[in-house]
Amino acid sequence: MALGKGLQSLIPQQKIKEKKKEQASTEQHADRIWHIPLSEIVPNAEQPRKIFSHQELEDLTASIRAHGVLQPIIVTEKADGGYELVAGERRLRASQIAGLSTIPCLVRTATQKEKLELALIENIQRQNLNPIEEAFAYQRLMDEFGLTQQEVADQVGKSRSAVANIVRLLDLPDEIQKALVDGKLAMGKARALLSLKSEKEQRSVFKSMMGEAMSVRDVERAVAQKGAPSRKGSVRRDPNIIAQEQLIEDRFGTRVHITQKGEQGTITIEYYSRPELKRLIEELIS
Numbered sequence: 001m002a003l004g005k006g007l008q009s010l011i012p013q014q015k016i017k018e019k020k021k022e023q024a025s026t027e028q029h030a031d032r033i034w035h036i037p038l039s040e041i042v043p044n045a046e047q048p049r050k051i052f053s054h055q056e057l058e059d060l061t062a063s064i065r066a067h068g069v070l071q072p073i074i075v076t077e078k079a080d081g082g083y084e085l086v087a088g089e090r091r092l093r094a095s096q097i098a099g100l101s102t103i104p105c106l107v108r109t110a111t112q113k114e115k116l117e118l119a120l121i122e123n124i125q126r127q128n129l130n131p132i133e134e135a136f137a138y139q140r141l142m143d144e145f146g147l148t149q150q151e152v153a154d155q156v157g158k159s160r161s162a163v164a165n166i167v168r169l170l171d172l173p174d175e176i177q178k179a180l181v182d183g184k185l186a187m188g189k190a191r192a193l194l195s196l197k198s199e200k201e202q203r204s205v206f207k208s209m210m211g212e213a214m215s216v217r218d219v220e221r222a223v224a225q226k227g228a229p230s231r232k233g234s235v236r237r238d239p240n241i242i243a244q245e246q247l248i249e250d251r252f253g254t255r256v257h258i259t260q261k262g263e264q265g266t267i268t269i270e271y272y273s274r275p276e277l278k279r280l281i282e283e284l285i286s
Contacts, residue, residue: 033072033104033105033106034104034105034106034107035102035103035104035105036075036083036102036103036105037101037102038092038095038096038100038101038102038103040082040083041073041075041082041083041084041085041092041103041105042078042082042083042084042085043084043085043089043092044084044085044086044087044089044115044119045084045115056090057090057093057094057097060090060091060094061094061097061098063094064091064094064095064098064100065098069091069095069100069103069104071088071091072088072103072104072105072106073085073086073087073088073091073092073103073104073105073106074086074087074088074105074106074108074118075105075106075107075108076107076108076109076110076115077107077109083105083107084115086108086110086115086118086119087118087119087122088122089119091103113141113144113145116137116140116141116144116145117141117155120134120137120138120141120156121155121156121157130180130181130183131166131169131180131181131187131190132169132170132177132180132181133181134166135166135167135168135169135170136170138152138156138163138166138167139167139170141155142167148275148279149163149164149167149253149276149279150279160253161250161251161252161253163253164252164253164254165191165249165250165253166187167253168191168194168249168253168254168255169187169190169191169194171194171255172190172193172194172202173199173202173203173206175203175206176190176193176202176203176206179206179210184210185206189209192246193205193206194249194255195242195245195246195249197255197257238260241258241260244258245257245258248267248269252269252280252283254269254270254271254276254280255269255270256268256269256270257270
């Protein structure tokens with residue numbers, strides 16, 4: 001199932017540099033598949049995916065040797081000549097390994113933002129990104145191009161809270177992020193660790209769960225047992241309060257802390273930028 005607006009609709013079907021005389025129409029010209037020498041194509045600097053499975057690359061190489069490249073890659077023309085890859089780096093790499101001289105391409109016109117969006121959406125559609133790569137890509141769209149979480153969500157076909165929860169993974173300590181990248185830690189367990197308010201507590205629960213067959217529920221129980229110290233000693237936080245914090249965090253995509261004293265209490269909602277504060281206010285009053 002395609003996500004978001006799809007690879008075609010993000011980039012307008014503009015006229016590209018003429019390669020043959022008398023094309024039937026601009027649309028035909030834009031949609032034509034060109035077989036471009038591999039030596040003329042450079043990698044996409046905006047590629048969000050940093051880790052490529054060696055085995056998957058070998059399997060794709062074998063498939064290309066047997067059947068060729070079945071789906072064209074997408075490239076843009078460079079001002080100084082040649083082409084820059086927009087989407088299809090695995091196919092490009094596998095074609096190089098397979099010893100092909102050319103590769104089928106669709107030539108498009110794209111801004112830097114659109115290149116990142118296209119590469120990101122293709123990887124999400126193919127489920128190629130690990131959670132940290134996906135989080136960094138969303139953060140780049142927000143930091144470099146000024147997109148809001150809602151605008152990122154609209155582009156990639158996810159809910160705003162889903163985007164917010166993935167970006168929050170970048171708040172975890174490096175060793176926990178590495179476990180996510182290496183596939184040693186599931187995202188559900190990582191999100192449970194985000195309920196802990198300090199890196200020390202996050203590392204403590206993370207180390208205790210590694211090597212043990214703990215479910216997400218087990219991790220949530222371990223997190224609930226990590227209470228804040230009181231004057232009279234160590235106390236455990238009410239797991240119901242922690243569950244309610246998680247519910248609000250999932251809704252607003254940011255850290256939430258509930259403090260209860262008898263029948264009264266406070267809810268603290270954290271924000272990390274003025275645009276995020278504006279978003280939270282709009283969601284609270286809507």
